Amino acid sequence: MKKLKDYMGKRNFLNTPEPFPGIPNKTEMEGDGRFVVQEHHARRLHWDFRLEVDGVLKSWALPKGLPRENGxxxxxxxxxxxxxxxxxxxGVIPEGxxxxxxxxIWDRGFYAFLEKTSRKIKIVLSGELIRGAYVLIKTGKEENQWLMVKYQ
Ligand SMILES: [Mn+2]
Incomplete structure (x- = not known):
C-alpha cells in the first residue's frame, strides 16, 4: 500500500467509484463475503453490523452506527x-x-479481509452507502466490547 500512498491520498473512496487497491470493484465481488447493516428501532435505536464468516453472520450492535469519516x-x-x-x-419484530x-436494511454489499486475528479484524467494505477500509479492535475492557474505526 505504501507505493500507492499518493493515489490513496488524492481520493475519498466514499465519493469515487475508482478501485480501492487490493479489493475488486463491487460488481467483481459477487460471491465474496457479504455484509449488511440494519437500522434497528428496538427499545434503544442501534445499527446491527453483520459479516458473513464461515457460514454465519458475525454480528455487532453499534449504538451510533458505523463511522463515516476517516479516523x-x-x-x-x-x-x-x-x-x-x-x-x-x-420487518417488524412484534412487541413482547x-x-x-x-x-x-440500511446498507449491504461485499467485503474482503485485509487482516484477521482474534482481537483485530481489518476489512474493506463495498456497499451502497459504505465504502472504505475499517478495523474492528477488541478493547479488552469487556469480553464483547469492540471499537470500529474507519481508517481509509
Ligand atoms: Mn439489533
Missing part, C-alpha cells in the same frame, strides 16, 4: 451469530419478542 471510531458490542438468511431481513421493533 472516526464507534463502539461495537459483539452479539450472537445470526443465520445467513438475516442478510435479507427487514426479543429485539421488538422495526428492522430496516
Amino acid at each position: 472516526e471510531r464507534r463502539l461495537a458490542i459483539e452479539v450472537e451469530d445470526h443465520p445467513l438468511e438475516y442478510l435479507n431481513f427487514q 419478542n426479543y429485539g421488538a421493533g422495526e428492522v430496516i
